[in-house]
Amino acid sequence: MAKAYWVATYRAISNPDALAAYAQLSGPAIAAAGGRILARGVPAQTYESGLPMRTVLIEFDSVEQARAAHDSSDYQKALEVLADGAERDIRIVEGV
Incomplete structure (x- = not known):
């Protein structure tokens, strides 16, 4: 069975306090469900049409x-805390 990667990109963060509260709840929820956070933060480098948006990679x-x-x-409780505090895109990609 192939691993899967959850890629979240943040287009805008309008409420940093809500994002911090979300992180306090979402990290443990993701870990309890078997997820491992591999990377998070603003990209060190972007190329082509890449945007310097906060990105989180979870395996x-x-x-x-x-x-x-x-x-x-x-995790749904964490999303309730985040509410409209950030505009994001989450994708789940199957590993090769």
């Missing part, structure tokens, strides 16, 4: 595990 053992983490009640 899971499978796409199903990544979906279950996102849909878990603990």
Whole structure:
């Protein structure tokens, strides 16, 4: 079974306090669901049409595990805290 990667990019952060509160809840929720945060922050370098947006990369053992983490009640509570504090894009990509 191929690993899966959850890639989150932040287009805009309008409420840093909400983002900090989200991080306090989402990290443990993701870890409890089997996720491992591999990288987070603003890119050290971008190329071509890359944008210097905050990016988070999380590894899971499978796409199903990544979906279950996102849909878990603990992660949904974290999303409620974030509310409209950030405009983001989350993608789950299967590893090769």
